[in-house]
Amino acid sequence: MKTRITELFGIDLPILCGGMVWMSTAPLVAAVGNAGGLGLLCGGIYTAETLAAEIDRTRALTDKPFGVNVPLLWPPAAELMDVIIEKNVKVVFTSAGSPKKFTPMLKDAGIKVGHVVPNAFLAAKCQGAGVDVIIAEGSEGGGHVAFDEVSTMVLTPAVCDAVDIPVIAAGGIGTGRQIAAAFALGAEAVQIGTRFIATNECEGHTNFKQKILDAKETGTVVTGKKFSPVRNIRNTLSETVLQMEGEGKSANEIMNYIGMGRTETASVKGDVDNGNVQAGQISGMIDDIVPVQALVERLIQETKECIERLGGLFKS
Amino acid sequence: MKTRITELFGIDLPILCGGMVWMSTAPLVAAVGNAGGLGLLCGGIYTAETLAAEIDRTRALTDKPFGVNVPLLWPPAAELMDVIIEKNVKVVFTSAGSPKKFTPMLKDAGIKVGHVVPNAFLAAKCQGAGVDVIIAEGSEGGGHVAFDEVSTMVLTPAVCDAVDIPVIAAGGIGTGRQIAAAFALGAEAVQIGTRFIATNECEGHTNFKQKILDAKETGTVVTGKKFSPVRNIRNTLSETVLQMEGEGKSANEIMNYIGMGRTETASVKGDVDNGNVQAGQISGMIDDIVPVQALVERLIQETKECIERLGGLFKS
Numbered sequence: 001m002k003t004r005i006t007e008l009f010g011i012d013l014p015i016l017c018g019g020m021v022w023m024s025t026a027p028l029v030a031a032v033g034n035a036g037g038l039g040l041l042c043g044g045i046y047t048a049e050t051l052a053a054e055i056d057r058t059r060a061l062t063d064k065p066f067g068v069n070v071p072l073l074w075p076p077a078a079e080l081m082d083v084i085i086e087k088n089v090k091v092v093f094t095s096a097g098s099p100k101k102f103t104p105m106l107k108d109a110g111i112k113v114g115h116v117v118p119n120a121f122l123a124a125k126c127q128g129a130g131v132d133v134i135i136a137e138g139s140e141g142g143g144h145v146a147f148d149e150v151s152t153m154v155l156t157p158a159v160c161d162a163v164d165i166p167v168i169a170a171g172g173i174g175t176g177r178q179i180a181a182a183f184a185l186g187a188e189a190v191q192i193g194t195r196f197i198a199t200n201e202c203e204g205h206t207n208f209k210q211k212i213l214d215a216k217e218t219g220t221v222v223t224g225k226k227f228s229p230v231r232n233i234r235n236t237l238s239e240t241v242l243q244m245e246g247e248g249k250s251a252n253e254i255m256n257y258i259g260m261g262r263t264e265t266a267s268v269k270g271d272v273d274n275g276n277v278q279a280g281q282i283s284g285m286i287d288d289i290v291p292v293q294a295l296v297e298r299l300i301q302e303t304k305e306c307i308e309r310l311g312g313l314f315k316s
Numbered sequence: 317m318k319t320r321i322t323e324l325f326g327i328d329l330p331i332l333c334g335g336m337v338w339m340s341t342a343p344l345v346a347a348v349g350n351a352g353g354l355g356l357l358c359g360g361i362y363t364a365e366t367l368a369a370e371i372d373r374t375r376a377l378t379d380k381p382f383g384v385n386v387p388l389l390w391p392p393a394a395e396l397m398d399v400i401i402e403k404n405v406k407v408v409f410t411s412a413g414s415p416k417k418f419t420p421m422l423k424d425a426g427i428k429v430g431h432v433v434p435n436a437f438l439a440a441k442c443q444g445a446g447v448d449v450i451i452a453e454g455s456e457g458g459g460h461v462a463f464d465e466v467s468t469m470v471l472t473p474a475v476c477d478a479v480d481i482p483v484i485a486a487g488g489i490g491t492g493r494q495i496a497a498a499f500a501l502g503a504e505a506v507q508i509g510t511r512f513i514a515t516n517e518c519e520g521h522t523n524f525k526q527k528i529l530d531a532k533e534t535g536t537v538v539t540g541k542k543f544s545p546v547r548n549i550r551n552t553l554s555e556t557v558l559q560m561e562g563e564g565k566s567a568n569e570i571m572n573y574i575g576m577g578r579t580e581t582a583s584v585k586g587d588v589d590n591g592n593v594q595a596g597q598i599s600g601m602i603d604d605i606v607p608v609q610a611l612v613e614r615l616i617q618e619t620k621e622c623i624e625r626l627g628g629l630f631k632s
Contacts, residue, residue, distance in 0.1 A: 001629055001630060003629075118534075119532070119533060119534045120532070120533060120600070121532065121534075138467065138469065139467065140466070140467040140469055140470055148534040150456070150533050150534055150597055150600075151454065151455065151456040151467040151468065151469060151487075151488055151597060152467065152469045153454065153456055153467060153468045153469050153487070153488035153489070153494060153497065154456055154488045154494075154533050154596075154597040154598055154600065154601065155533065157491060157493050157494065157601065158533040158600055158601055161601070171467075171469070172467055172469035172470045173469070175473060177473050177500055177501050177502060178469060178470075178473065178500075178501065180497075180500035180626065181469065181496075181497035181498075181500040181501050182497075183626055183629060184493055184494075184496035184497040184500050184622050184623075184626055185493050185494065185497050186493060216435070216436070216437070217435060217436060217466050217470050217471065217474040218434075218435045218437075218464040218466055226562070246542070246564065247564045248562065248563045248564020248565070249564070280470075281466055281467060281470040282470055284436070284466075284470065284474055285470065285473065285474055285477070304630055306500050307500075307626045307627060307629060307630065310496065310499055310500055310623045310626060310627075311623060311626075311627045313317055313319075313499060313623060314317060314620055314623065
């Protein structure tokens with residue numbers, strides 16, 4: 001499965017594991033690389049020092065390429081970029097900010113740059129800013145989602161039509177049928193999140209993984225629509241926030257109620273009632289916890305079978 | 317392109333035009349049938365008498381099969397079923413109610429029955445109730461959407477896994493890439509709505525069609541989340557409703573503000589500021605008004621090219 005993305009990143013398979021807070025740590029990122037894809041560390045939980053250590057930990061587990069996702073709103077973003085360049089990381093995805101800020105510097109250092117977008121207008125802006133790839137993230141995805149709420153089915157081809165550079169589809173992808181669909185829509189790789197949490201290598205808490213296994217496809221909800229929309233699995237926290245939103249409570253009141261550290265509460269401490277269980281709608285289709293290598297092999301096999309089935313459609 | 321759906325309905329192409337209020341009237345429904353697909357009249361605007369007349373008007377324009385979509389919440393639903401049986405219509409899709417109520421009666425009359433669902437749980441219930449096909453409608457679609465808000469990317473395969481009967485994908489479909497994606501996800505036909513509004517044959521108001529052409533993929537919003545969620549193109553009406561919702565106004569206050577007849581205001585009278593412009597996210601990818609025959613040919617050609625492109629992915 002060669003595409004412009006596999007060429008660009010020097011990887012065997014067009015399957016990426018997105019940078020997920022507390023989840024996309026060295027063991028998962030390295031395992032995805034070792035399986036032929038590309039994993040990304042999640043910059044948004046690190047200082048320059050702890051990111052450097054996590055990069056080293058990843059390198060100890062793989063000699064394959066990997067990347068770092070840096071949300072530009074994260075205060076130490078600039079320091080993280082210095083570490084990334086110093087440590088010779090090959091790929092950086094930026095999000096939640098302007099791609100103009102760091103793209104030239106990163107590209108000068110020989111790093112491939114992608115930017116995450118929720119609509120076609122921003123995709124065109126990113127291309128203008130010189131990024132190498134666009135990550136088009138549909139609203140069914142887990143974690144931070146855009147105010148726009150455009151789904152992968154529409155977003156992927158709309159973004160592909162708006163740019164010439166290759167596009168990576170994200171949001172709602174966890175089986176080979178969805179990978180084949182993403183390619184049909186014009187993507188040249190997929191970025192998968194939630195499905196990779198339900199793996200042996202992911203360091204997230206067992207309770208969090210169990211919450212994904214238990215969820216139905218209707219089991220997630222977007223909270224924080226007034227300030228920072230996040231898709232997460234329904235629980236005590238999300239129901240309370242939804243109720244406050246329905247009552248017209250202000251963004252400040254809701255943010256004060258939520259407080260800090262709710263993702264860590266769920267992901268690290270395992271309190272999946274009071275923590276923020278960030279996961280996508282694909283949770284409803286995830287029924288097992290498997291090693292990354294087995295998962296990636298399954299995904300490729302399913303994709304192949306799906307594309308063969310499609311080929312038969314016009315033959316009869 | 318033979319599938320279980322084309323066999324079941326006796327049609328050439330697995331492309332359906334959904335029943336859209338004020339839009340899916342005789343000329344559009346007949347044109348879709350004449351082009352090889354299947355159109356559905358929208359029962360939700362008719363009495364028994366006016367539906368009988370619309371069926372006759374459709375028959376005058378085509379000898380191909382067509383269907384009627386009946387929202388079960390519509391007060392004259394039972395009378396419409398009598399007319400449908402009497403007039404020997406071949407296909408009925410029901411929605412917004414229990415499929416148990418009319419399915420046995422319709423099937424006894426030799427009618428093929430489908431039910432529209434927003435999640436896999438209800439799909440399995442529908443299969444148990446004896447329907448012939450499931451229409452899985454993703455949240456990116458226009459008009460009435462479910463509280464669940466599951467996107468086509470996740471909903472289609474989740475529903476396919478839950479039932480053995482064939483599945484029609486709906487929501488976010490308006491190009492061949494999306495048709496190929498829907499088939500990759502497991503669907504055996506697609507139901508298209510918004511894209512068919514932007515055709516010569518659709519009797520909707522020109523201003524409504526123009527609103528679709530002007531919209532970006534981010535241009536729709538779901539209003540009425542507290543009582544009856546509807547996806548529509550942003551305008552004066554939707555912005556006002558969104559503001560009321562954000563302020564925590566009650567369902568009753570909002571419904572009183574909206575009042576009656578807002579879809580007619582937009583679709584028939586052409587006031588697309590104060591009317592409810594029901595349309596899906598796919599609006600952002602619609603740039604022309606064309607005859608139905610030309611549109612269907614284009615969709616099939618695009619689907620074919622897309623599937624051929626996918627076939628090349630594993631060859632290199």
